[in-house]
Amino acid sequence: MVNVLELAGVTKKFGDLAAVDDLSFAVREGEVFGFLGGNGAGKTTSIRMVLDILRPTAGTISVLGRAPGRENSRDIGFLPEERGLYRQMKVIDTITYFGRLKGMSASAARSHGRELLARFGLADNEKTAVDKLSKGMAQKVQLATALVNRPRLLILDEPFSGLDPVNQGLLEHEITRAAHDGATVIFSTHVMQHAERLCDRLLLIAKGAKRFEGSQDEARATLPARLSVVARSSPAALPGVAGATAVDAPVDGWQQWDVALDPGVDPGAVLERCTISGVALRRFEPRRATLHDVFIHLVGTDADAGSVAA
Amino acid sequence: MINHILLVAAREFRQIAMTRSFWLTLLILPVALAIGPLTQRFMSKDDPDRVMLIDRTGGSTAQAIEARFDLERQRSILTDLSRYVQRYHLDAAAPQALWSQHDRWYSDADVARFVADGGVAAAQAKLTVAAPEDTPAFKPDKPDYAFVAPPPAVAQSSDATVDAALQPLLHPTAKDAKPLDYAVLIPADFGSSPLVRLWANGNAGPRFVGTLQPVLTQQLRGRYLQANGLSPAAAQTASDIAPALSISTPPPGGGARERVLIRSILPLVACYMLMMSLMLSGSWMLQGTVEERSNKLLETVLACVSPEELMYGKLVGTVGIGLSMIAVWMLCGIGAAYATQGAIADMIRPALEPLNSVGTIATMIYFFVAGYVAIAMIFLTIGAMSDSMRDAQGYLTPVLMAILIPITILIQGILSGGGGIGIEVLTWIPIYTPFAVLARLGSGLPAWEVVATGVLLAAFIAVELVLLGRLFRASLLAAGQRPNVKTMLNRMRA
Incomplete structure (x- = not known):
């Protein structure tokens, strides 16, 4: 199976602090890959390096067979942990703008944006300014900006944080749907339940270093x-x-x-x-054994690895 | 890359163009142009000041005062006529006429000759023949003063009761009555006594007093000389003695001073516009970047575009906004010049003459755009370092002060005709170069200096883009950290 993403010996240092330490792993095409670790474990830094927002201090990264760079953005959908939108822009213009930044034509981006809005129950709000939306609606719009280009690789950084249960369900459905449509999904989380429900394989990191990579069964077998x-x-x-x-x-x-x-x-x-x-x-x-048990077993206590939620 | 830059620029442009403050700013100049003539009309006094002369010496002093005021009015008409002839190139109508000799002081003898030659009516007759059809006719300004004869109640009053007799005229109770502005009492013993009484309906204007005083002095001297044995004719001659000043001024910049001043207007206006548009659009530039940081948008954006593309896109978008604003203002100015009559149009039309020179246009555009980019880059970087508008204002205020105070001094210096070392120094400091060159362009700046400062400015912008570009990139994702000078320098080196 082809690897969509590969990190080999990647290290990222901020001054003397190694946020990511000699990290190596691979994500196969079509799988839902969980990137698990406590707060401050290095998940977001790793994702930023994959997206070329940050450059690694050492090691190599291959994304869709290429080096990280904006030319990959046409095949990538990204939902960051800290979310926001241009408040004065209309919903459909926002989705179209990000679609165009990812190399789509305006008409294709607008058209698929409308499809997504209809799917998320926001068809009547396409001309509403973002600052007039409720938080839940804005979260759906943000998800639409990540999906507008029908990404081959969908990267979601702590996608469930801050979502209400309804939107959590919607997001789980969209992850499953994207995978079903052939996309590779990588999502980072510190909530083990989500990983248990969705992941084919997972990576556990703590203090920037890999502690485990494999399937859920393989993870449980470590206990x-x-x-x-x-x-x-x-x-x-x-x-x-x-x-x-x-x-x-x-x-x-x-x-x-x-x-x-x-x-x-x-x-x-x-x-x-x-x-x-x-x-x-x-x-x-x-x-x-639950993934939470595995996490505690492999990573240690909160003090060692940041907090995790069952 | 270009596509990303243009997409970011277009979004930035649209976002700013959708704000109310942009449209308010955009409309400032057209509204000013529209209401300017109206304001001028309301601000100016329609009626001349009413002056009453109560001459108890026989009337000769009052006649002398009226003659002096008339002479000053004729001098003013002659000066205005000369400017009109110069502005519309009408010298050929009468090359030897006084009004074809521009930029000079007209002596009393000149004015007397002008009046003797038929005054403004004779001049208008000659000019009408020579002027092209679309040339507006010369209209002399209304007189500033009108002399009214004393009514019997005042004329027959004694020196002791004249004040009471004048009060109803100075402060009439009837709403439609026109009050007297000035009353001058020349007592019968004027000569043996220097006392003259002046009533003013408010503050006595310095121009009125300044014109009145020499006539009274002259009259007083004449009477003194007569009292000391000189014949009336000799006393008159002695009191009329005054130096005949022959004034020579070099032709400034190879042409008439007024012409140079008017031709300087456009570059000066461009300098002001650059300053104004930067001050006004500075906060818009900050808002865009601050919003992306405070709304946690940056990661989403940076997953699609590089920091450099984001920076250049913002730069292009905000420069586009600034230039659009200027373009609209210029079009309104040109429209006002050709669609209206009056003082504003008369001033704008010749002021647009530099637009006939490709070199001048290119120079103005280059320094305008370069100035905008150089300073916009600073604003963008401030935005990238700030988590909120409050943070940004903390950086912006000192930066604006450092930019604007020297520029204001520079413009004032140039307007007052100074060309000191300070102005020369500011011309060579890149951040002030665009303002200095634009402001000095009309009054004559050597070509080599324009080219050299232009090259220096380009080099400065290149270095600025590299260093502030690094600071911009490094600051984008450093939320919650207010960098100190050391951190900023480190980010520039990174």
């Missing part, structure tokens, strides 16, 4: 499996069990346990050993 067990006796002594913590008080002699397994141990093997050892069970439930 030892956990079990929720209700048993008469402690499973802590069983082979393959790293530890067992009692949860709540026992009821009629039955105790609930939170069981941590040794790395690589299959929960089925533990169940078999319970049977052989005569550990009476009422419940044996393998627990799937």
Whole structure:
């Protein structure tokens, strides 16, 4: 599969501070790629380098097979974390303007802009000045400016921050739609739920350095499996069990346990050993790790990596 | 790249052109041109000042005063006539006539000769024959003073009661009555006593007093000399003795001074317009960039255009706005010159004469545009360093002061005919060069100096674009950081 974006050994320093440190990863064509990290992890700086807004101190970047530059803008849609529009401009003029900056003709940009506005329920507002729109409406217009050129690569920097639930749903739908239409989508977030729902693959960074790159399953596999067990006796002594913590008080002699397994141990093997050892069970439930668990496991605490939200 | 620059420029232009302040600014000059003549009419006094002379010496002093005021009026008419003849190239009508001798002081003898030759009526007759059809006729200004005879109540009053008799005339109660502006009482003992009484309906005008005083002095001297044994004729001759000043002035700039002044108007106006349009559009330039920063738009824009394209686009857009404003003002001026009559049109038409010279036009356009770019670049950079208009004003005020104060002094210096070292120095400081060259263009600036300062200015703009371009680029995304001088210098080096 072709790589749409590749970073190799990219470092960006501001004075003595390395905002991005020897970062390498690749995004494949057509996938939805999550760029995860806490606040200040280096996500926005990396995206700015991809867009040629900032130049790396070291390393190379390839975007759509080319070096970063404005000539790529005709194939890229970008929604920044900090959003704003020209307040005095009319909605359709704003979308057309950004379409034209991305190399579209005025008529094509206007025409697709109208389609997008109709899709976002803003068809009646195309001639409204931006400063007359509600915040939610303005967010949709901003999304339209990113999508107007039917981008091959859609880059969204913290796209869900500040959106109300309705607009979050709209954005998720648009990301899915863009991917379905063949676009590659990269979005940065520190909200793990969004990444869980949308990403094919993801990258975890902290302090500007890569901590993980791969699929969600591969991410979860980095964590030892956990079990929720209700048993008469402690499973802590069983082979393959790293530890067992009692949860709540026992009821009629039955105790609930939170069981941590040794790395690589299959929960089925533990169940078999319970049977052989005569550990009476009422419940044996393998627990799937969340991306939040993975993040905390790989990146560490808030103090190390900025804050993340489950 | 060009496409991006033009797109940014067009958006910038449209955004400014949509503001109310732009249209208000644009209409300032046309409105001024339209209401100028009206204001002039309302401001000027239609009626002459009414003067009453109460001469109790027999009437000779009053006659002398009236004769002097008439002589001054004829001198003023002769001077205006000379300017009219010069403006419309009518010297050929009577090359030897006094009014064909321009830029000179007309002595009392000259004025007497003018009157003896038939005065303005005779001159008009000659000029009508020689003038082309579309030449407006010469109209002498209305007289400033009208002499009224004392009514019996005043004439028959004593020196003690004359004040009471004059009060109803100075301050009439009837609404439609015209008040007296001046009353002069020359007492019967004038000569043995120097006392003359003057009543003024308000402040006594210096011109009135200045004309009256020498006549009274002359009369007083004559009477004194007669009282000391001189015959009346000898006393009159002695009191009339005055130096006959022969005044010679070199022809300024190879032509008449007034002509040079009028030809200087357009470059001076261009200088003023450059200053005005920069002051007015400076805040628009700031607003565009500040809005992009404060509205967090920059990242979206910079994903599509480079900082250089953004900067040049803004520069082109704002220069376009400035030039459009000037173009509209110029068109209004030309329209006013050719569509109207009167003093403004008379002044504008010859002032537009420099537009017949391609060299002058090219020089004016070059220095105007270069001046605009040089200063607009500073404003744009201020915008790029500011998170809000308040921030921007903090930088803008001292910068504007540093630019405008020397320019105002420069223009005043040039208008007052000075050509000192200060003006020469400012001409060679690139940021002031456009203003100095434009302001000096009409009064004669050597060609080599125009070329040399033009080259220096171009080099300055090139360096400015590089250094301020770096500062602009580095400051764009540095939101929330108000740079100090050291930071600015570092950004320029980066």
